[in-house]
Amino acid sequence: MAAHEPDTVAGLAARLAKREVSAVEVARDAFHRIAKIGPTLNAFLQVDEEGALAAAKAADAAIARGHAGPLAGVPIAHKDVLMTEGLRTTCGSRMLESFVAPYDAHVVAGLKNAGTVLVGKTNMDEFAMGSSNETSYFGPVRNPWNLDYVPGGSSGGSAAAVAARLVPAATGTDTGGSIRQPASLSGICGFKPTYGVSSRYGLIAFASSLDTPGPFARTALDCALLQNAMSGHDPRDATSLDRPHEDVARLIHEKAGAKPLEGLRIGLPAEYFGEGIDAEVASAMDAALAEFRSLGATTVAITLPVVNLSVPVYYVIAPAEASSNLSRFDGVRYGHRAARYDDLNDMYRRSRAEGFGAEVKRRILVGTYVLSHGYYDAYYLKAQKVRRLIANDFARAWRECDVIMGPTAPSPAFKLGAKTDDPVQMYLNDIFTIAANLTGMPAISIPAGFTKAGLPIGLQIQGDYFTEARVLNVAHRFQQATDWHARAPAMAKVPA
Amino acid sequence: MKLTLDDVRRIAHLARIEIDAQAAREVHAKLESIFAMIDQLQAIDTTGIEPMSHAQDVVLALRDDKVTERDRHQDYQKVAPAVADGLYLVPRVVE
DSSP states (O other): OOOOOOOOHHHHHHHHHTTSSOHHHHHHHHHHHHHHHHHHHTOEEEEOHHHHHHHHHHHHHHHHHTOOOTTTTOEEEEETTBOOTTSBOOTTSGGGTTOBOSSOOHHHHHHHHTTOEEEEEEOOSGGGOOSSSOSOTTOOOOBTTBTTBOOOSSSHHHHHHHHTTSOSEEEEEESSSTTHHHHHHHTSEEEEOOTTTBOOTTBOOSOTTTOEEEEEESSHHHHHHHHHHHBOOOTTSTTOOOOOOOOTTTTTTSOOOSOTTTTOEEEEEGGGSSTTOOHHHHHHHHHHHHHHHHTTOEEEEEOOTTGGGHHHHHHHHHHHHHHHHGGGOSSSSSSOOOSOOSSHHHHHHHHHHHHSOHHHHHHHHHHHHHHSTTTIIIIIIHHHHHHHHHHHHHHHHTTTOSEEEEESSSSSOOBTTSSTTOHHHHHGGGTTTHHHHHHTOOEEEEEEEEOTTSOEEEEEEEESTTOHHHHHHHHHHHHHHOOGGGOOOGGGOOOO | OOOOHHHHHHHHHHTTOOOOHHHHHHHHHHHHHHHHHHGGGGGSOOTTOOOOOOSSOOOOOOOOSOOOSOOOHHHHHTTSSSEETTEEOOOOOOO
């Protein structure tokens, strides 16, 4: 195998369908790359070479018979919060260190049906609680652009794996920015659809009213193709929406002239461009917006007065839901059980103290407090009311614009260990991403430049409910005119 | 509202997480800074605002009261720490 730039999802699917390359060759190439680079990044918690080669052979046979799925033979990695039947699913936690999932998550099954080949499970912040991938029980993931830096989180393993070209595609879950923020810090695309479009069945719950599965890839087109396979009504998730199937790549496939975004109104919230934005991030935003104007779009100044309270709202609602969801880990039905205990209550207490890491325990305690007697109205109900005010801000904004843009994160990637002692500083990383979870609206992060030190900068594009196709198309048109998304970290050049 | 060390011990008990004195002090300091950030919410007037618990105003769907899943209790119990005869084993709670 020669050293080469691995293909995108769309490129690979086309070559596989034309039988220019076999799925088995593609899978072997992925495992070659994972063996060379994977351990340095700590991106994978588990690889399944045997299962992948069997799936690749089946994909080759389906292609030969002429009825393969649209993504037949495309390698993919799943975040270890998504259940994969017969494979360990750890959530990055000691609690689930030896848990083997008895069934597939709905989105895992959808991608399997589309023909993707599962190569392994990716590292993540414990129970998806973190913005740097440093809370994983299995150690931090490193950023492929600079190994001293974090890849972002919580889906840091998936982001690093795609950025380093170990796989063309990976899944993530986004509760407060856990797809978009690591996509931004790792220099790739990460897409969060409207809440309810991707089923949560088989996604180990963190905050149920916010958790949203979505794809990582190098291009917006790839994200659209992956999302098509992940969408769909699922009666096993009570919040899964029953809507007609929508091809979210359809606008991307339309022919367009020199001004493909003619008529598009881009909202620029004052709150996204104020204090606290890194200077290099701010200038990358200016350059990206100039590019969007040259593609025919206009920009309009808007205001989202309450959006700055997204972080405090989130750190009431998400821990409240987490404290309830994570009560299921009691050492009885699954997960870690302490070796020594006096009685049933002692077994619960010790199993949970040993099984959960510090950040997870902190959030369970915050959630328990805000839901406890005497504090419910002051914290939980108050946060839900401010959540409504934030959603109202966006509803007003959509009268003036079609998409909203700004930086995905206020700064580029930071060094490992830089924020681990200060949870509030860590939480502020998600200041621009959380609102899309609180409201449930779709959003994507795409590469939009680099710092002088060579770290990626991400641009976030947000849309109103069910405007997945538009958001993805706006990102795609930018990528037709720029090449930020095509740049690869030096470590991605793997010799044969 | 001031979060005390007693509060930390009380909520750790409610959450069934064992916590020793030193860990309680450490987590107390971190929770204080988190609640200082959360307390920004108190400055906002939310009179008359309907709480938002969910992104979509979905109505929970009803379905027919029919068995739709096959019995896989053995698969599901395979991942349990202690099982016998299809039952989960826990320390004795009734003498």
